[in-house]
Amino acid sequence: xxxxxxxxxxxxxxxxxxxxxxxxxxxxxxxxxxxxxxxxxxxxxxxxxxxxxxxxxxxxxxxxxxxxxxxxxxxxxxxxxxxxxxxxxxxxxxxxxxxxxxxxx
Amino acid sequence: xxxxxxxxxxxxxxxxxxxxxxxxxxxxxxxxxxxxxxxxxxxxxxxxxxxxxxxxxxxxxxxxxxxxxxxxxxxxxxxxxxxxxxxxxxxxxxxxxxxxxxxxxxxxxxxxxxxxxxxxxxxxxxxxxxxxxxxxxxxxxxxxxxxxxxxxxxxxxxxxxxxxxxxxxxxxx
Numbered sequence: 001x002x003x004x005x006x007x008x009x010x011x012x013x014x015x016x017x018x019x020x021x022x023x024x025x026x027x028x029x030x031x032x033x034x035x036x037x038x039x040x041x042x043x044x045x046x047x048x049x050x051x052x053x054x055x056x057x058x059x060x061x062x063x064x065x066x067x068x069x070x071x072x073x074x075x076x077x078x079x080x081x082x083x084x085x086x087x088x089x090x091x092x093x094x095x096x097x098x099x100x101x102x103x104x105x
Numbered sequence: 106x107x108x109x110x111x112x113x114x115x116x117x118x119x120x121x122x123x124x125x126x127x128x129x130x131x132x133x134x135x136x137x138x139x140x141x142x143x144x145x146x147x148x149x150x151x152x153x154x155x156x157x158x159x160x161x162x163x164x165x166x167x168x169x170x171x172x173x174x175x176x177x178x179x180x181x182x183x184x185x186x187x188x189x190x191x192x193x194x195x196x197x198x199x200x201x202x203x204x205x206x207x208x209x210x211x212x213x214x215x216x217x218x219x220x221x222x223x224x225x226x227x228x229x230x231x232x233x234x235x236x237x238x239x240x241x242x243x244x245x246x247x248x249x250x251x252x253x254x255x256x257x258x259x260x261x262x263x264x265x266x267x268x269x270x271x272x273x274x275x276x277x278x
Binding site: 008019026032036053081095100 | 107108109112116119120122123126127128132135136139142143146149150153154155158160162165166169170173174177178180181182187188191195196197199203204206207210211214215219220221222224225226227229233236237238244246249253254256257259260261263264265267268
């Protein structure tokens with residue numbers, strides 16, 4: 001199905017997606033949008049694993065299982081992070097990182 | 106020919122919607138753009154013929170995490186609220202450092218020669234995936250499977266404990 005597309009093109013997509021995610025993480029102030037940037041970063045790493053698996057080691061499925069496990073970890077991380085964010089909102093009435101500057105409430 | 110057109114379409118979608126995800130000032134729209142990125146990624150997995158992984162990507166990421174994010178957006182901010190962004194100087198400096206990092210990585214990628222393997226591909230049907238997940242022999246993934254199940258249990262309990270309302274000392278603020 002991949003035809004004559006070289007491996008590098010997939011790596012270009014995942015590299016650009018990774019750095020766009022980092023840019024979002026650096027410039028966003030809202031905790032939920034920062035979480036969305038983290039999801040972008042994790043997703044780009046998944047593309048890398050899967051493409052290396054398909055092009056360089058098609059006789060194994062290691063990259064495939066790595067991606068599967070990363071997806072499970074991302075889901076767990078998002079659930080815990082959103083629980084924490086909602087708790088922060090309950091205490092501070094805001095989820096901007098500039099306003100959340102004390103640990104004790 | 107066809108798969109190339111498809112690939113460029115998906116690549117364009119991924120890049121455009123990634124940029125919109127991190128720059129859109131409306132948080133709910135950013136979440137929907139993220140959904141488009143995740144669906145395009147699933148389409149790339151379909152192109153690479155890992156259909157089970159693509160199905161998991163669609164159900165867990167596009168179905169689960171995005172819905173969770175949209176719910177928490179609705180719980181924590183007003184629907185017409187504009188997100189606060191970093192000031193000009195900080196965004197410029199971040200863009201510069203991110204651009205430098207991307208350039209360095211891209212140069213490294215194109216200077217390295219990858220040797221494409223011609224071995225016959227291992228099939229990744231649901232039966233193969235299931236057998237590999239419970240096998241403890243070579244090419245089996247029983248240990249990571251067990252570890253991930255313990256992690257999921259811990260995340261479940263942790264999320265309940267964090268989000269629970271305490272009964273006796275009610276909310277202070």
